[in-house]
Amino acid sequence: MSESKPSFISGVLRMKCPHCGKGSIFVHKSVFPLKTCLRTHEKCTECGQEYTSKSNNAPGMNYALTSVAYILCFVAYALIFGLSYYDNSIYYALIASTAVILILQPWLMRLGKVIYLYIFSRSDF
């Protein structure tokens, strides 16, 4: 049963079915148009694995993922440009991190949904 499952990292990055690793999860490959970027197939086109669960907590996963990404952006800004108590660099870091996270949000939402599916639909078997 477990020999056909794809590895977590490659499966998440390719956004393929958590059960067989072949069928794509999302209807559209691109995040554009943004209106339909989170639209998923109801079942895997290859193996029939359902992508919807009763306790859909993918937004919670997106919140956690966004928080981690925000902290990483802030640390990256601090490492690249430096932070100081004597100027407004902390505010610039916060504004830059917020802008980056807002721009990356469609991809983060997709990634959160895929990670959620990989964690919780795999444990059903």
Ligand SMILES: [Zn+2]
């Ligand atoms: Zn599948």
